[in-house]
Amino acid sequence: MSKRTFSNSGISAAGREANKHFKTTEAAKALTDNxxxxxxxxxxxxxxxxxxxxxxxxxAKGK
Structure with missing residues (x-):
């Protein structure tokens, strides 16, 4: 069995930036829904x- 680690090394800089923007947008939407x-x-x-x-x-008025 090989040991796998998850990292962003396979994602381009543009992809990382897009993910960062997506996370902040989702957080703001969740806060708004709440x-x-x-x-x-x-x-x-x-x-x-x-x-x-x-x-x-x-x-009280009827009594």
Missing amino acids: EKAQETFHKNRERLKAERLARDAAK
Whole structure:
């Protein structure tokens, strides 16, 4: 069995630069997706809170 090591020696300088750019783009996209998910969660939580407060106010008014 031969021992294999993985390195970038088979990739050209342009290929390494392209990979570096691709990694940063993917990281930024993942962060953006996470931020969108957090914003959606926060908006939904605020909406549900407003609905609950309105129901509670209606119950208190009806008593």
